[in-house]
Amino acid sequence: MIETVKAKAKELLESGNIQGFLGLIEKNGHIAPHLFTDPVELQALNLGDREKAGDARYPLTKYLIQIAKAHPEHIFGILVRGCDERSLKTLYNWNQLDPNQVVPLGFACPEELAEACECLQPYPDACEAGEKVSGRSFEGVAKLDAMERGERFDYWNEQFSKCIKCYGCRDVCPVCFCNECSLASDDLIQTKTFPPETPLFHLVRAVHMAGRCVDCGLCEQACPVGIPLRTLYKKIYAIMDSEFDYQMGYSEEKSPLNLL
Amino acid sequence: MNYTTALTTCTYCGCGCNFYLEVLDGKVIGTIPCKTSPTNEGKLCIKGWNVHEFVQNPKRLTKPLIRKNGQLLEADWEEALDFTASKLKEIAGKDGPDSLAFLASAKLSNEENYIYQKFARAGVGTNNIDHCARL
The missing domain is CATH 2.20.25.90 (ADC-like domains)
Structure with a gap:
């Protein structure tokens, strides 16, 4: 699969249709985000797989925002999985990226990753490499929903109480781009205190992410204390789906909450 | 680009x-x-x-400063090092090496921190050495 991706990226760069390809590279013994401009470098391209599939994923679409803004004259290729494509769609919706400036190169995630992520669609719509595997349902959410109310409340409070307020969930998020962040607003939370208010700090973020989160799971991976943020945001997906018939990351328009 | x-x-x-x-x-x-x-x-x-x-914060110091008449003024390294060395000598000579203390930094490399504590212990003669990463 990776050879197909390399060949397609090479084709794009050599054709002159794009001036740079944002992907991942293996260098210094690590996997790093990298802007390929020379097709020769593509030999070291990596899909974000180290020891297991997708264990070195990065929010590439987030990095592209700043690069594309600084160079509006250029067109960029970008390596995308299903979740990256969902974030692209959301960033287009919010005018953070211009679809005319972006050429996505999509590939499908393998079975084990789809399973681990409980991903609804573990492949991009424009999928050019890899075999598509079927989506999964949110079993983690169902497990928590099955808990008795008080028990579930205690569970979440305990999880949130571990927070060290590193803001990593925000900083890694591909769809966090606000100039004024809710989590830096004194009107919503206590900004200069520690520990963060439980559960307010996380609920402020959760409410803000409603209509925007694309279920990439990078926040949960970046969390130093292991708060199951992905399960929390999957629950929000389920609520947005059932109450507003809006599928975060899949719908083509901005969420209905934007009218509020 | x-x-x-x-x-x-x-x-x-x-x-x-x-x-x-x-x-x-x-x-x-x-x-x-x-x-x-x-x-x-x-x-x-x-x-x-x-x-x-x-x-790349503009508030970051890029040159040594020496306080003269209550005001911090830019100085060159030669002057700053001479001033520091003479003051250290003066204080250690008058009140003994233990009247001085040294604070190392996580922004130095391992080797630089090693030299720094060596300077405090063997050079000046005090064990008063600590580090900002004592979190």
Whole structure:
């Protein structure tokens, strides 16, 4: 699969249709985000797989925002999985990226990753490499929903109480781009205190992410204390789906909450 | 157009978390925790996440300052080192080496910190040495 991706990226760069390809590279013994401009470098391209599939994923679409803004004259290729494509769609919706400036190169995630992520669609719509595997349902959410109310409340409070307020969930998020962040607003939370208010700090973020989160799971991976943020945001997906018939990351328009 | 990610180690404490500094057209614009680093596995604390903000901060000192008549004035290294050495000698001579204390920094390399404590212990003659990463 990776050879197909390399060949397609090479084709794009050599054709002159794009001036740079944002992907991942293996260098210094690590996997790093990298802007390929020379097709020769593509030999070291990596899909974000180290020891297991997708264990070195990065929010590439987030990095592209700043690069594309600084160079509006250029067109960029970008390596995308299903979740990256969902974030692209959301960033287009919010005018953070211009679809005319972006050429996505999509590939499908393998079975084990789809399973681990409980991903609804573990492949991009424009999928050019890899075999598509079927989506999964949110079993983690169902497990928590099955808990008795008080028990579930205690569970979440305990999880949130571990927070060290590193803001990593925000900083890694591909769809966090606000100039004024809710989590830096004194009107919503206590900004200069520690520990963060439980559960307010996380609920402020959760409410803000409603209509925007694309279920990439990078926040949960970046969390130093292991708060199951992905399960929390999957629950929000389920609520947005059932109450507003809006599928975060899949719908083509901005969420209905934007009218509020 | 030049976008690079430079792998480096956090300078805030002794943990040694790895991250990439995003450099766009010569300017440091972001910090990306390294997922394949065995130390931090793609995670960082709030200080690490914001390293890119101090690297090129205009408030950062780039020249030594000496306080003269209550005002901090820029000085060259020769003058600053001469001043520091003579003051250290003066204080150690008058009140003994234990009247001095040395504070090392996580922003130095391991080797620089080693030399620093050696300077305090063997050079000046005091064990009054500590480090900012005593979190």
